[in-house]
Amino acid sequence: MNLTILGGGSWGTALAQVLSYNFEKVYIWDIDKQVLKDIQEYHQNKKYHPNVMLAHNIIPIEDIQEATNIGDIIVVAIPSQFVRQTLSNVKIEKEKPIISASKGIEIESLKLMSQVIEKSLNLDLKYIFALSGPSFAKEVIMGLPTAVVLAGDTRLGKDLQKILSTKTFRVYLSDDVVGAEVGGSVKNVIAIACGISDGLGFGNNARASLITRGLYEISKIVKEFGGNPQTVYGLSGLGDLILTATGDLSRNRKFGILIGQGYNVEDAIKEIGQIVEGYTTVKALNNLVKEKNIDLPISQMVYKVVYEGLDPKLAAEMLMIRDLKSEF
Structure with missing residues (x-):
């Protein structure tokens, strides 16, 4: 059996490596021809994992x-805002499982990646799955223990x-594609908020509060999209949120830290050097609002900070002085 990975970035390459033991051949495609050339000549992705032999x-x-x-199973690991564009001219010759490993919400349409894939490939939803959970690519490719959830037709x-x-x-199994995808997408926005808080030096209390209230926001969005709010307490929700909001390998948290430390958005993104999914996802959430x-409230403040230039300290103050209410 052969596997195809669409997207030779950090995450796609990590999945190719960890799953290579279970497949005869793993084919990897990317728009960056240099990435493919390096894999062909050196068995390395020098751009994203320069110290790993594939x-x-x-x-x-x-x-x-x-x-x-050529693949019996297809994994889509393309940055979320480019999924539709990339798959628009692709024709699936025979029905096969398509697994979305892309985390995000399409800005204009407010579609989840499974919905974008369904429309782009004209495929029955029963063949479309979402892979999500607490999984830094660097740790996955190193073979460190990782647990994720696969959501779809059980x-x-x-x-x-x-x-x-x-x-x-x-891999754990779930039937809630919506919950898994929303959790995997929105946690990046909350991680930016936590990073901003850390960058401002607000401490552990503030970060724990943001994670907890952020999880509540994720559950509201899951419900709005028609998913099961209970899913947020699993790997694709709470698990991924804790990892992304606290882990030093998190690009979204690092982006937030830099913003909190006074970097402008352009310089922060340049410093990270890779796509920060939460930066685009928060724009979709603003449209959803x-x-x-x-x-x-947390997502809206992140939007105001990164897109409207609101001072991060003022954003934090505005969150704290909102009308008082019950927790749930």
Whole structure:
């Protein structure tokens, strides 16, 4: 059985490596031809994982149509705002499982990645899954123990769960694609908020409060999208949020820290050097607030700070002096 990974970034490459033990061949496609060339010549992704030797059954492929045809299972690990554009000209010749490992909400349409993939590939939803959970790419590719959740049709999902699980990569099963995707997307925004708080030196109390109230915001969004709010207490919600909001490897938290320390947005993104998914996701959440009239105070303050230039200290003060209310 062959696996195809669409997206040779940090996360896509980590998945290719950890899953290479379970597949005869793992094909990896990326728009960056230099990434593919390095994998072909050196068995390394020098751009994202320069110190890791990749398995020899990981094979770069330049033609995305060929890549999707040759894989028995397709994993989409493309930055969320480019998923529709990338898949728009791809034709799936026969129905096969498509697993979204992209975390984000499309800004204009407010669609989740599973919905974007369904529309782009004209595929039955029963073949579309979401992979999410607390999983820093650097630790996954190093073979450190990691647990994630695969959400989708559980009948087909049971077989995928076995195929995708390894000695270091444990896969749990869920039937709530919406909950898994929302949790994996919105946690990046809350992580930016926690980073800003840390950058301002606000301490552990503030970070714990943001994580807890942020989890509540995630549950509200899950409910708005029609998912199960209980999902937020699992790996794709609470697990991923804790990791991203506290871990030193988190790009979103680091982005927030830099903003809290006085960096402007452009310099902070340049300093990180990779896509900060929460930066685009918070724009989608701002559109959601306008369209659905849903109250997301933390997410709204992150938007005001990174898109409207609101002073982070003032944003924190505005959160603290809001009208008092019951916790739930």
